[in-house]
Amino acid sequence: NAGVTQTPKFRILKIGQSMTLQCAQDMNHNYMYWYRQDPGMGLKLIYYSVGAGITDKGEVPNGYNVSRSTTEDFPLRLELAAPSQTSVYFCASSWSAYEETQYFGPGTRLLVL
């Protein structure tokens, strides 16, 4: 199993550009999550999904969109990149809800200039 994979590993965006961060898991997990990690701030939940076709906002959803058309994939969309979105983004998945272990991808480092 590859576990949770994320692409790209690193990206530089100009202000106002758009991009999609890809996330895939091959563990047949129902739950998937997107976090952002800023220095000294821990991880903040952006969006999560409890199954294909079902998504919900987390703590810091503004400026982001998600979709979940399949169990395996959970892309994160940035429509109009802003410097405040410079961060490291982690995708994670788990079999069920918060009591279960979350498995994390290696992260995508995004720089918005």
Added chain:
Amino acid sequence: AQSVTQPDIHITVSEGASLELRCNYSYGATPYLFWYVQSPGQGLQLLLKYFSGDTLVQGIKGFEAEFKRSQSSFNLRKPSVHWSDAAEYFCAVGASGSRLTFGEGTQLTVNP
């Protein structure tokens, strides 16, 4: 809403010394508690978790944590630290809904 505090931003220990990383949580009922570790350039990996039962929980890599309800704490310990333990450690609490709330992390440096 739940919250987590990790009072120590950075800790330095010598290899072979004991380690304790502090974690305090705030939640009205018995929470689900986790410790994750993040090696440089990597995602997070679960070390251990507590749901109920025995308050002393054993994890991977020789780590353990003790849940103390009276102190709202879930401190992580290791009797003898190895250089490979240098990483950032996150405490997390899970409660209502599907969310985990993470602490701000403790960076561990291990001196030879």
